[in-house]
Amino acid sequence: MTTTTTAGPAAARRRRRGDVQGSGRLAATLLSPTFIVLALVVGYPVIAAFRESLYQRGQGLDAQGFVVQGDKFVGLRNYTDIFTGPNSGAFWNALGNTTFFTVVTVALETVLGVAMALVMHRAFRGRGFVRASILVPWAIPTVVSALLWRWVFQADGVANAVIGKQVLWTTEGFHAKIAVIIADTWKTAPFVGLLVLAGLQVIPREVHEAARVDGAGAWAGFWRITLPMVKPVLLVAVLFRLLDVLRLFDLPAVLIGLHKDSVETLTMIAYDEATNLRYGPAAAYATVLFVYVAVVAYAFVKLLGADIIGDMRQARTAEPTSGKKKPLTSARKVTT
Structure with missing residues (x-):
């Protein structure tokens, strides 16, 4: 005599939900020391x-003209x-400089970095020396790097000797x-190049060989194979x-100096406020x-990266949906 016992999709979903909750509690327990450290240091x-x-x-001054001692609550002032305020122009200038440096330097x-990674990834004689020399600046x-470049950009330095002009690089101006x-x-x-190189080394060689067999050139292989596969690391x-x-x-503080409107950033303004004992504005x-x-x-992660929060929510809500579309059944045969 053979008896078949079948569990419905609801029971399967309950078991899977219990497994997920158990895994979540275990993960929270293991990560709790990290969360505690982050709460203390961040x-x-x-x-x-x-x-x-x-x-x-x-x-502030009191009625007798003496400096008010202690902290005074000023809200959002x-x-x-x-x-x-009166110094809002310095803030907007520093914000513009910070944004300008971020966009230009990161793009360059x-x-x-990608070009360096492609060079370091190729097999040629002396590749180890090339890799070491590229990573030296990082x-x-x-x-120390700022001091070296300050020597390069001084009035009688290497930069002016190369371009054949006298440019005061370390003074006010766009230069x-x-x-x-x-x-x-x-x-x-070189930091970007090092990370991209790590991504290039995990791409299977067979992928590029198959692309060449299909007639893809070097430029097409880079745009359609190399760049998409190295995108997460990049x-x-x-x-x-x-x-x-x-x-x-x-870097700008040592290379150009403080209180220079051309290169003043938000961190430099905060530092200047703190050194003048104006801790409230500095904290603001x-x-x-x-x-x-x-x-x-x-915004960067949302536009170009992975939607981590959305993926987590989708994973949590996928169980009931998948259970309705494709009921999971488990059969157990007992022979007597």
């Missing part, structure tokens, strides 16, 4: 900076002063922006560079920069 400083931005310290570094500290862009691109383009490299350039400080500048970086990163 969450608390952000909250503390926002709280500090709502206060002012030592910037520090933020309104940033956008519409992406193009040069290994040099930023301050100061060009100097910062050249120095930053020289230093960090997007990560570009995202890292976006976040890094938006916080640009040390830092908070605005944090929001700006977060918005740019989210």
Whole structure:
């Protein structure tokens, strides 16, 4: 005698939902130490900076003309002063410089980094030496790199000797922006090239061989095979560079100097406020920069990267839908 017991799709969905919940609890338990560390090193400083931005310290006078001691709650006054106050022009200038450096340098570094990766990926004699020489600028500290380029761009330096003109690169003007862009691109383009090289090395050789058999040339193979397959790694490299350039400080500060309108960035304004003991406005500048970086990163991931939140929601809601369309049945045969 043979008996067949069949479980319906509802039971299968309940078992699978239980497995997912169990895996989620295990993942949360394993990741909890990381979340705690992130809350301490990221969450608390952000909250503390926002709280500090709502206060002012030592910037007011009492009825006798003495400086008011302690913190004074001013609400959003520090933020309104940033956008519409007497020094709002400096903020908009720094915001424009920061955005300009981000767009130009990241674009140049992406193009040069991909070119470097393609060169380093090819098999030729002396490839190890070429890879090492390309990665040397990335290994040099930023301050040391800025000092080297300051020597190059001085009045009697190498740059003026090459172009045959006397350009004061480290003074006010658009040429100061060009100097910062050249120095930053020289230093960090190898970083993009290194990440892209890692992506190129995981592409199977058979894919390119099949494309050549089908008649695809070098340019078509790059656009239709290499670039799409290396896109995830390239997007990560570009995202890292976006976040890094938006916080640009040390390179223009050492190469050109502080209080230069041509190269002043948001981090430099925040630093200047903090060194003058105006911690409330400095925290407000830092908070605005944090929001700006977060918005740019989210927009970049949303437009060009993967929709992580959407993928998670789709995965959670896919179970009932798939169960309705394709009922899962499990049969167990018991023979007596």
